[in-house]
Amino acid sequence: MAVLETTDLVDDLSLDELLMNVLVLNAGSSSLKFQLIATDRDAIAANKDVRLCRGQIDRFGGEVLIVVLVRDGSRKKFSVSTRDMQASLEHLMRWITSDASGIHEIQAVGDVHAVGHRVVHGGELFGESKLINDEVLKGIEDCIELAPLHNPNNIKGILAARQVFGPNLPQVAVFDTSFHHSIPEHAYLYAVPYHLYRRHHIRRYGFHGTSHRYVTERYQMLAGVSTEQTNIITLHLGNGCSAAAIRGGSSIDTSMGMTPLEGLVMGTRSGDIDPAIVSLIATKEGLSAGETEALLNTQSGLLGISGLTNDMRVLLQEQAKHDDRRVRLAIEVFCYRARKYIGAFLACMGGADAVVFTGGIGENSPEIRARICHGLEWAGLRLDDNRNKQTVGLESQISTHDSRLHAFVIPTDEELLIARDTVRCILAGPCSSQLGRPPKVEELRVH
Ligand code: ADP
Numbered sequence: 413m414a415v416l417e418t419t420d421l422v423d424d425l426s427l428d429e430l431l432m433n434v435l436v437l438n439a440g441s442s443s444l445k446f447q448l449i450a451t452d453r454d455a456i457a458a459n460k461d462v463r464l465c466r467g468q469i470d471r472f473g474g475e476v477l478i479v480v481l482v483r484d485g486s487r488k489k490f491s492v493s494t495r496d497m498q499a500s501l502e503h504l505m506r507w508i509t510s511d512a513s514g515i516h517e518i519q520a521v522g523d524v525h526a527v528g529h530r531v532v533h534g535g536e537l538f539g540e541s542k543l544i545n546d547e548v549l550k551g552i553e554d555c556i557e558l559a560p561l562h563n564p565n566n567i568k569g570i571l572a573a574r575q576v577f578g579p580n581l582p583q584v585a586v587f588d589t590s591f592h593h594s595i596p597e598h599a600y601l602y603a604v605p606y607h608l609y610r611r612h613h614i615r616r617y618g619f620h621g622t623s624h625r626y627v628t629e630r631y632q633m634l635a636g637v638s639t640e641q642t643n644i645i646t647l648h649l650g651n652g653c654s655a656a657a658i659r660g661g662s663s664i665d666t667s668m669g670m671t672p673l674e675g676l677v678m679g680t681r682s683g684d685i686d687p688a689i690v691s692l693i694a695t696k697e698g699l700s701a702g703e704t705e706a707l708l709n710t711q712s713g714l715l716g717i718s719g720l721t722n723d724m725r726v727l728l729q730e731q732a733k734h735d736d737r738r739v740r741l742a743i744e745v746f747c748y749r750a751r752k753y754i755g756a757f758l759a760c761m762g763g764a765d766a767v768v769f770t771g772g773i774g775e776n777s778p779e780i781r782a783r784i785c786h787g788l789e790w791a792g793l794r795l796d797d798n799r800n801k802q803t804v805g806l807e808s809q810i811s812t813h814d815s816r817l818h819a820f821v822i823p824t825d826e827e828l829l830i831a832r833d834t835v836r837c838i839l840a841g842p843c844s845s846q847l848g849r850p851p852k853v854e855e856l857r858v859h
Contacts, residue, residue, distance in 0.1 A: 432838070433464065433523055434831040438530040439569030441561065444469040444497060446504070448524070449831035450517060453839065456832050459633070464515050465508065466827070469500045476500045480507070482514055498572035505576060526582045527573045528834030530622065530826065531566040533559035534587030535613065541590065541833040543841040544570060544583040552585060558613065558670075582841070584834040591621030594662035599760070602670075616674075618666035620648045622826040624656040627770045629829075630822045632661070634807060635766070643764045645757045647750060648824065649780070650771030651679040651722065655750070657757035657764075665760050667753055673709055676753060677746045679722030682712035684749070717742035724773045724780065747783040754784070758791055758817075766811075766818040767793065775805050775823045785819060792816025 431452035438445040445468050451461035467480035475493045478500065482488070492503045508518050517523060529544075535555040542548045549570065556563045566585075573583055600616040601609060608614045624646045632642050639661035646656045653676040657665040667675025667683075677683045685708070694704045715722040718739045720730065724746075730739045758764055773780055778800045785795050792815055800810040803821045811819040 432525040436528045436827045436830045439565045447827040528830040531585045532562035534589045539593035541586040543837045584837045586830040589617045591625040592618030592663045599665045616669045619668045620654045623824040626829040627822040644766045646768045648771040649773035653678045655753040677749045678713045682708045714742045750784045768820045770824040
């Protein structure tokens with residue numbers, strides 16, 4: 413999701429009633445995305461959490477560019493001559509706590525009551541979000557071999573926050589893989605020699621778990637069903653794309669695998685291919701194994717087929733203007749693969765009640781949704797064309813009322829789920845006694 417695009421900043425709740433201001437951090441290799449969300453148990457139950465600000469810190473050469481969008485709609489951009497994550501975070505907090513920010517709820521660093529981190533890989537260790545202590549940090553380190561490009565940055569984010577806010581501030585790790593821990597053995601094992609699973613942990617883990625879980629929880633609220641009654645297929649269609657089969661509220665299968673490369677066609681990733689193609693490309697093109705994997709990750713998918721772009725919005729515009737054959741093909745292959753997964757998951761689940769679309773494409777493109785659903789009438793899915801067309805970036809049911817298999821659009825909000833999990837972990841964890849008493853400001857001052 414584009415961090416700065418959204419305008420749904422909620423402001424109809426008195427902040428005095430709120431218990432915790434949670435800073436959500438998503439630390440990548442060259443950027444740090446953040447949101448400050450005020451929430452507590454009641455706000456979660458009422459879906460009335462308040463987003464105070466959001467933004468991104470990006471590294472450019474020897475400096476960082478910090479962009480913040482505040483709840484009142486104002487936007488601030490400033491650059492700082494550092495490349496260091498901790499120093500960037502300190503600058504951000506200095507600005508947020510200053511009068512100039514207009515974020516009156518955060519007057520001092522101590523007004524941030526907890527930090528929630530997106531952590532990409534929890535391996536087989538973490539089936540749920542965890543309050544971070546040294547043991548959890550070690551576990552995240554142990555998963556580095558499974559996500560060498562991501563977990564090290566997530567750890568840097570945790571350590572930077574520990575420096576900025578002090579060691580006593582509760583921090584929580586929310587893993588992209590956790591929601592898929594419920595996938596049974598027969599669905600997560602690959603049919604390769606079993607010792608490779610034992611030796612190298614080669615199995616399906618699945619990703620986008622925070623997004624699949626968020627839309628699953630929202631679906632329950634919108635459809636008014638219990639967790640046990642939640643039987644849906646969720647499609648996260650953004651730059652990265654994945655499908656998940658949710659039975660009884662739990663993930664029982666998902667399209668991404670050991671890495672995010674498997675499954676649906678994505679912006680630049682191939683998704684499923686015959687594994688023999690890997691060595692064939694390497695031999696014919698004179699590439700190493702790593703280079704071939706990079707080609708499948710960064711040069712394939714919509715970009716690879718169209719030869720033009722990974723951006724679905726641009727592809728749809730091009731198709732409408734020029735009807736270019738490869739552009740048309742890219743879109744067709746994308747939609748066909750998504751429909752194929754819906755069919756496969758319907759079989760795995762013994763039927764479902766709804767398909768839920770989310771992610772930049774799923775939320776915003778009626779045309780792609782219609783093309784994916786076209787031909788699923790046999791399964792009982794009938795789109796309400798008007799509702800589908802009118803639903804752009806909104807929560808809505810887009811199937812007709814008499815459909816047996818419904819379709820919904822539910823915009824994802826991974827940061828919100830991270831903030832909520834942070835609160836839930838703290839309420840359940842050893843530091844819950846601190847909650848009525850926010851940490852002392854002087855203990856938490858920016859160094
Ligand atoms: P990320 O996975 O990086 O978070 P997003 O979830 O924001 O990405 O999704 C980005 C994708 O959503 C891009 O392919 C973009 O073109 C597509 N997208 C956004 N708005 C539209 C739209 N109105 N119509 C079609 N595609 C859209």
